[in-house]
Amino acid sequence: xxxxxxxxxxxxxxxxxxxxxxxxxxxxxxxxxxxxxxxxxxxxxxxxxxxxxxxxxxxxxxxxxxxxxxxxxxxxxxxxxxxxxxxxxxxxxxxxxxxxxxxxxxxxxxxxxxxxxxxxxxxxxxxxxxxxxxxxxxxxxxxxxxxxxxxxxxxxxxxxxxxxxxxxxxxxxxxxxxxxxxxxxxxxxxxxxxxxxxxxxxxxxxxxxxxxxxxxxxxxxxxxxxxxxxxxx
Numbered sequence: 001x002x003x004x005x006x007x008x009x010x011x012x013x014x015x016x017x018x019x020x021x022x023x024x025x026x027x028x029x030x031x032x033x034x035x036x037x038x039x040x041x042x043x044x045x046x047x048x049x050x051x052x053x054x055x056x057x058x059x060x061x062x063x064x065x066x067x068x069x070x071x072x073x074x075x076x077x078x079x080x081x082x083x084x085x086x087x088x089x090x091x092x093x094x095x096x097x098x099x100x101x102x103x104x105x106x107x108x109x110x111x112x113x114x115x116x117x118x119x120x121x122x123x124x125x126x127x128x129x130x131x132x133x134x135x136x137x138x139x140x141x142x143x144x145x146x147x148x149x150x151x152x153x154x155x156x157x158x159x160x161x162x163x164x165x166x167x168x169x170x171x172x173x174x175x176x177x178x179x180x181x182x183x184x185x186x187x188x189x190x191x192x193x194x195x196x197x198x199x200x201x202x203x204x205x206x207x208x209x210x211x212x213x214x215x216x217x218x219x220x221x222x223x224x225x226x227x228x229x230x231x232x233x
Contacts, residue, residue, distance in 0.1 A: 001031050001097065002031075002076075002077060002078050002096075002097040002100050002101070003031060003032070003075070003076045003077050003078070004029070004031065004032035004033075004076045004077075004078045004079075004080055004093055004096055004097055004151070005032065005033050005034075005035060005074030005075060005076030005078070005079045005080070006024065006032055006033070006034045006035070006079075006080045006081070006082065006093065007035050007037065007067060007070035007071055007073075007074055007079060007080070007081050008020065008034060008035070008036050008037070008048075008053075008070070008081075008082055008083065008084050009036075009037050009039075009058075009063060009066040009067060009070060009083065009084065010036045010037065010038045010039070010040055010044050010045070010048065010084045011038070011039040011040055011044070011058075011084075012040045012041060012042045012044060013040065013042075013044045013084040013085065014040075014042045014043045014044050014047060016084060016085040016196055016198070017044060017047055017048075017084050017085070019085075019086075019087035019115070019194070020082070020083075020084055020085065020086055020087055020088075021047065021048075021051050022087070023087040023088050023089070023090065023092075024051075024088065024093075025051065026090055027088075027090060027091070027092065027093045027094070028090055028091045028093075028094045029091070029093040029094035029096075029097055031097075032076065032080075032093050033054060033074070033075060033076065034048075034051075034052070034053040034054065035053065035054045035056060035070050035073050035074050036048040036053045036054070036055045036056065036070075036084075037056050037058050037066050037067070037069045037070035037073070038055055038056065038057055038058055039057075039058040039061075039066065044084070045057075054073065056069060056070065056073045060165075062165075062168060063147070063168070063169065063171065064163045064164060064165060064166075064167045064168070064171035065163070065165055067081060067147065067163050067171065067172075068162050068163045068165065071154075071157060071162060071163075074154070076154065077100075077153070077154050077155075078096060078097065078100045078151055078152070078153055078154065079151060079152055079154055079157065080092075080093065080096050080150070080151035081147055081148075081149075081150055081151065081152075081172075082147075082148055082149060082193055083147065083148045083195065085195060085196035085198065086112075086148050086149070086193050086194065086195040086196070087115060087193065087194045087195075088149070088192075088193045088194075089191075089192045089193065089194070091190075092191060092192070092193065095108075095110070095188055095190055095191040096108060096151040096191065099151070099186050099188055099191070100151070100153060102184070102186075104183050104184045105153070105183060105184045105185075105186055106152065106153050106156035106179050106182050106183035106184060106185065107143075107145065107150060107151070107152045107153070107156070107175075107176055107179045107180075107183075107185045107186070108150065108151050108185070108186040108187075108188055108191065109143065109145045109146060109149055109150035109151075109176070109185075109186075109187060109188070109191070110149050110150075110187065110188045110189065110190070110191030110192055110193070111126075111129075111130040111134065111149070111189055111191075111192050111193075112129060112130070112146055112148050112149050112192075112193055112195055113125070113126050113130070113192060113193070113194050113195070114126070114194070114195060114196075114197040114200070115194035115195060115196065115197070116196050116197055116198075117197035117200075117201065121197065121200075121205075125197075125200070128209075130189075133213075134187065137216070138187055141180070142177065142216075142220045143173075143176050143177075143180070143185050143187065144173055144176075144216060145172050145173055145175065145176030145179075145185070146172055146173075147171070147172035148193055148195050149191065149192070149193040150172065150176070152175070152179065153183075156179055156182050156183060157175075157179075159182060160175070160178040160179055160181075160182065161178075162175075163175055167219075167225050168225065168226065168227045169215060169225050169226055169227075170215050170216070170218075170219040170225035170226070171225075173216060173219050173220070174219055174223070174225070177219075177220065211226065214226070
């Protein structure tokens, strides 16, 4: 069996954390650990510890460095990543482990669905992000690996030098681009997560979509990313 670590960056998530806690508690695959890399001033670390997660106090600032610290604390041969406001499907870790039974696979990622907004917005977001955008990014061999839903083989992660510390955002997409040089990247449409729509609702759909498309083009074409990325709480 593949030993899996799940890394979850957390920062003042007490209002949003319950779906993530519950979904990871009820996974069909049991041989995994959960590492919360935490920068909270609320009850988040206590809630994580009570759920049996390993809680590591974040020493750095920024999401890229948070993920890197979490990966450094992980002990699994495969490291999966999701967000604190995100609920993976019950067989999520099982899907992760199964994909890495193939030694050629270095990274796997899956679809992201919204869970706390109007049904029409859920449907539109699922269509444009999963059916259109992710398919197009794969066609041009620029997989849009999302920090809410991906996993990587630890040896491959180390071989490419991990996350780039200078990136404020798009550190996940950048990692996927570099991993492609080492092996196979798999899109598993059954490895799904359900995430909060809080950022999309706070920024507005047009701004959210425009920012993310431009940021994807920027990181894939120039290796640089937007520096305009603030936490939404």
